[in-house]
Amino acid sequence: MRVNNILYRYCLFSLLIVLGCRDPFEPEIVSQDLALLVVEGYIEIDGDSEIILSRTSTVRDTSNVRMVTGARVYVSPESGNSFWDFDEAEDLNGHYSFTGNFEANQNYYLNILLPNGQMYQSELLTPVITPEIEELGWLRDDGGVEIFVSTQGDTDAKYFLWSFNEDWIFFPGVSSFLIYEDGGVRARTEEERVDRCWDATRQPRIVLQNSARFEGNLIVERELVRIPPLSEKLQRRYSIEVIQRAIDQDAFDFWEILRKNSDDIGGIFSPLPSLIGGNIHSIEGNSEENVIGHISMGRSARKRIYIDGTDVFPWRVEIPEYEFCNLSQDTIAVNLASSRFRSGLEIPAREVFQDFFLIGYRSGSRACVDCTLRGSNVRPDFWED
Numbered sequence: 001m002r003v004n005n006i007l008y009r010y011c012l013f014s015l016l017i018v019l020g021c022r023d024p025f026e027p028e029i030v031s032q033d034l035a036l037l038v039v040e041g042y043i044e045i046d047g048d049s050e051i052i053l054s055r056t057s058t059v060r061d062t063s064n065v066r067m068v069t070g071a072r073v074y075v076s077p078e079s080g081n082s083f084w085d086f087d088e089a090e091d092l093n094g095h096y097s098f099t100g101n102f103e104a105n106q107n108y109y110l111n112i113l114l115p116n117g118q119m120y121q122s123e124l125l126t127p128v129i130t131p132e133i134e135e136l137g138w139l140r141d142d143g144g145v146e147i148f149v150s151t152q153g154d155t156d157a158k159y160f161l162w163s164f165n166e167d168w169i170f171f172p173g174v175s176s177f178l179i180y181e182d183g184g185v186r187a188r189t190e191e192e193r194v195d196r197c198w199d200a201t202r203q204p205r206i207v208l209q210n211s212a213r214f215e216g217n218l219i220v221e222r223e224l225v226r227i228p229p230l231s232e233k234l235q236r237r238y239s240i241e242v243i244q245r246a247i248d249q250d251a252f253d254f255w256e257i258l259r260k261n262s263d264d265i266g267g268i269f270s271p272l273p274s275l276i277g278g279n280i281h282s283i284e285g286n287s288e289e290n291v292i293g294h295i296s297m298g299r300s301a302r303k304r305i306y307i308d309g310t311d312v313f314p315w316r317v318e319i320p321e322y323e324f325c326n327l328s329q330d331t332i333a334v335n336l337a338s339s340r341f342r343s344g345l346e347i348p349a350r351e352v353f354q355d356f357f358l359i360g361y362r363s364g365s366r367a368c369v370d371c372t373l374r375g376s377n378v379r380p381d382f383w384e385d
Helices: 003-019 249-262 334-341
Strands: 037-044 046-055 072-077 095-101 108-113 119-122 133-141 144-152 159-170 178-181 184-187 197-202 207-210 218-227 237-247 280-282 296-299 301-308 346-354 357-365
Touching: 037 108, 046 108, 133 237, 133 301, 144 159, 144 237, 159 218, 159 249, 178 334, 178 346, 184 334, 207 218, 207 249, 218 237, 237 249, 237 296, 334 346, 334 357
Parallel strands: 037 296
Antiparallel strands: 037 046, 046 095, 072 108, 108 119, 119 280, 133 144, 144 218, 159 197, 159 207, 159 237, 178 184, 237 301, 346 357
């Protein structure tokens, strides 16, 4: 979950409301940059854990999220002098990871030491074991395809938070297996293919449920995401991985406030993002400093499903970027290939033969041919055909 994305959407919507008032109103916006620390992540008791550190920005700041680098992030037990250090990713500033195991029957603290000497610590973390996902399924109706999850809560796991990762194959407006190189045209290798790509979303949407609201703590078909009609996600093959986490009530209340301020946008009396707080606190210097984020610890449950285009047939797809894409009607002579293709804006798509002799090529614009402009031609490691 990217908390910064949620805060940005909330602030932007609030600004639009102000600008759309009937009577002109110029609010006094504090120019002071509070730069509050934002802590995101989840600590797995067996597996991969990640903590992301960043800082909030002012409303007028449209730059990228400001990541916090060079910090020391580590977990320590409630009793004892041992600790487990997280490593900062070389290619992702502000992302700190750890792979290993923690005892499920112990309590822990998350500790953060910034390069400027500021020290932060979480409230005591008690691991929560997440029940397995009972069912991850889908159904089609007039509104598209709904992906849902069902699970069984219990006395130790009542509150649930879900996140999900979507991946799908898509195809460009014009397919090509040819490439221009060194003055000539040749067939593409498998690694050079641009006729088939994968795209993905890592949803910031917050999905919660309290199983105590239902008989037997059974959550049935909780909607996670809806794929609208005409979406390219179901053009050929779609995959969704769902991560289910049981959390405590404090964490549930934190995420519910964020959900209301992002999905429902809240009202004028809703908590401001800077007042949401969480379970991370400064333990040196300004003890009243507000830190945004709520870290939980435990064991997650995961499940993945695939949906093929044939499963939802007929499913019409519209991709605006490819709406006017067509293969050129003119043949580009072999001796003109260099002048036409060397810029890269035009790509050979078909060979043209006459009496078994190659006489030229038909082409398409790069925007219509090269799917890597919108996705990746590298097959995900988990992908199954």
